[in-house]
Amino acid sequence: xxxxxxFEVTDPGSLRARLGQLGVVLGEEVPEDNxxxxxxxxxxxxxxxxxxxRSTPERLLLTVKKTLPGNRAKVRRxxxxxxxxxxxxxxxxxALLGLVRRFRYEKVRSSGNLGEVVVxxxxxxxxxxxxxxxxxxxxxxxxxxILGFDPGSGITDSYPGLISGKPEER
Numbered sequence: 015x016x017x018x019x020x021f022e023v024t025d026p027g028s029l030r031a032r033l034g035q036l037g038v039v040l041g042e043e044v045p046e047d048n049x050x051x052x053x054x055x056x057x058x059x060x061x062x063x064x065x066x067x068r069s070t071p072e073r074l075l076l077t078v079k080k081t082l083p084g085n086r087a088k089v090r091r092x093x094x095x096x097x098x099x100x101x102x103x104x105x106x107x108x109a110l111l112g113l114v115r116r117f118r119y120e121k122v123r124s125s126g127n128l129g130e131v132v133v134x135x136x137x138x139x140x141x142x143x144x145x146x147x148x149x150x151x152x153x154x155x156x157x158x159x160i161l162g163f164d165p166g167s168g169i170t171d172s173y174p175g176l177i178s179g180k181p182e183e184r
Contacts, residue, residue, distance in 0.1 A: 015092070016089070016090045016092045017089050017153070017154050019087045019145075019165070019168030019169065019170065020169040021144045021163045021167065023142040026137075029144060036160065038126040038128050040124040040126040042124060043122045043124045044070050044072075044123055045071065045120065046068055046070050046122070047118070048119050048173075049069075049118045050067075050115070051065045051116060052114065054112070054114055056116075062081045063079070064172075065077070065108075074104060077094040078092070079093075085151055086151060086155065086168065087151040087154045087168065088170040089151070117174045119173055121138045128161075131148040133146055133157070136173075138173060139177075140176060140177055144161070144163070
């Protein structure tokens with residue numbers, strides 16, 4: 015289960031300082047290439063599913079997410095597997111299954127932990143965002159407040175939705 019909120023960050027340096035004061039050590043920045051797949055008729059999206067192929071310099075991950083009812087945070091069931099093949103081979107297999115790439119975006123992410131809560135600083139072409147992930151909505155909202163963000167201003171939209179201007183674009 016994944017519960018998350020995003021917050022736009024206008025001053026990443028100040029946020030990094032605040033995280034440091036709280037003992038959060040962000041890891042190195044890792045580039046990610048994210049490719050979202052669906053059937054030609056958007057059958058996965060219609061069922062509330064999202065299929066993502068994520069590549070980093072170290073790993074290739076295939077992730078399926080299912081949107082669940084949430085209150086103030088985004089809640090999704092997430093199943094993920096690390097693939098032992100190349101990106102090209104994975105794309106070939108997805109095409110053989112009749113899936114097509116619907117969206118692609120890149121970001122640079124650095125992550126750390128605030129207790130049991132994962133905090134990620136993401137840089138995209140559209141700006142910088144803090145993503146807070148935890149097991150429960152309560153933990154996400156508490157972490158947001160600790161970090162100086164108004165929990166009510168959290169963004170539940172996906173990065174593809176923010177990039178495309180279409181809410182919840184998968």
